[in-house]
Amino acid sequence: MTPPSPRAGPEGCRRSAIETAAARIRGHVRRTPMLEDEGLNALAGRRILLKCENLQVTGSFKARGGWNSVAALCEEGRPPGILAMSSGNHAQGVARAAAAHGLPCTVVMPTDAPSAKRAATEALGAEIVAYDRASEDRDALAAALADERGLVLIPPFDHPNVIAGQGTTGLEIAEQAAGAGAGAGAEGAEIVVCAGGGGLAAGIALATEGRHRVRTAEPDGFDDMARSLAAGVRVANAEAAGSLCDAVLTPMPGAITFPILARLAGPGLVVTDGEAMHAVRHAFERLRLVVEPGGAVALAAALFRGDLPETVIVTLSGGNVDPALFARAIA
Template sequence: MTTTPPLITLDDIRDAAARLKGVAHRTPVLRSRTLDALVGAEVFLKCENFQRVGAFKFRGAYNAASRLTPEQLARGIAAYSSGNHAQAVALAARELGTTAVIVMPEDAPPSKRRATEGYGAEIVTYDRYTGDREAIAKALAAERGLALIPPYEHPHVMAGQGTAALELLEEVGELDALLTPVGGGGLIAGCGTAAKGLYPGLRLIGVEPEAGDDTKRSLQAGRRIEIPVPKTIADGQALHIPGELTFSVNRRLVDAVALVGEDEIRQAMRFAFERLKIVVEPSGATPLAALLSGRVEHLPARVGVIVSGGNVDAGRFAELCGTAA
């Protein structure tokens, strides 16, 4: 009897950490007695909103891009993203002395598009409700001879994202549970591989917006389930189906998926700003929302949270937090 080797391992994540040393920020871990008292647990917040480009995505993008051959780097990189991966690939390309072309939805947050262009990338737009971003990017990459770095469907991208959890656990030691946002599944796949590689008994919990529960449905069904493209303020989680590669990892590792409502996300963003003094984008606030709203069943004593990003412009932040109850 043969067994399929895992797509990524703890050693892959440690290798990614070595590549990222001195390039990516080692982001802070925040504590709050107020938060601990509200949720009834010790909570450790890994603040990837302080990462380069303002999100965890730089970890995976740089890890993947740094492994390209000199010939591939000379031709350039392509990617598709609603914003954070776009910025990450653009910055990674600049750091490695090459160029990037990014396929972005027309309704991507303007601040994320401006930042991506600011890193020197060319932007190609599409309609997220009618267009297939992956197909567009693959065709573009083939036409121009570019190396395509997807936002989550790549072992090196997943391994890079997992370094966030590796750093968290190196700093705080053993945790009973780890919460991460779930979009395409790359962050939780990498972080779950790191966390369960170090502490097999750890409970891995994903968090999705109620409107975009494709991963929860897929895990329940044991296969990938497609839903209509969700309309949610958590734009980084507005996906219709889990990644094929990421799902192959997550179906083995993820213990539960919690769902949060739009108002709960807004309230979490406001709490983070008022009590923790940090700015968190909607997608990055979903795990905190799950804790604050009691959406996590059987909450254990020591809980890690990946705060995945803080890329939200001032006007949008004020609009969202102003409507929080």
């Protein structure tokens, strides 16, 4: 048994792992729809196909990587419990998978996490261990819990099983783009993916290699992936917080995700918070979808950036948004 570990090598995720993940998650997470809106196309001046991971169970693609990781662990022998560090979408994806496998789940979550995300994670049966960002050491707290309870950590993005799980989104995109239903006729289109640590982007890049090129999208000021891709080495963000796009704020690209994207992705795209909020509003008005700002950065890039081809596929990566923030976006 190979327990998840942030130290797994970059060779750890291959396309075959994504196919294994697809078989594992089948029937347990949703095959999400691909949508297209004529008015949105007109507004953008290009064809935009939307892969609706905001309609995924738990409200984001994180349910895929969470399920794949927990299921893979259980195939090799049941661990005593699962540990995640997250204030949001990853917490819910892991908590749901652990509960379904009958495993206890502990989530280390900052005290200032949105109350709705905390409540949703608890409703999925996880135990929340809260810590104060200013005065407590999250990693030390997590390590102590893992030791004490024998928990296995599932990292938010930089692990082969997580990347493979998120990559199942790419298998569906490739099928939908080549199929006869919604999304048809988009073979070869670039795929714009909301990027934090790059787990979803790397997974989709591997899953669609040779058929589509991935472009990452990030908020202004937190464009570590775009700068890393330009530099050819991983560089970090200057700040840890300060964007409305909370779901995609990570310190720097992953040690496993970055080499995959350096090989397969085009130049990174960057949008402002204001553009992300406009994209949230367009998704509300034109698509009747709830998308969180961090999950709308790819749509914002497709709407407001010039450096893209005539047809693009974008991920709507998540829809777990505070009602007050959503009301502000659509006002």
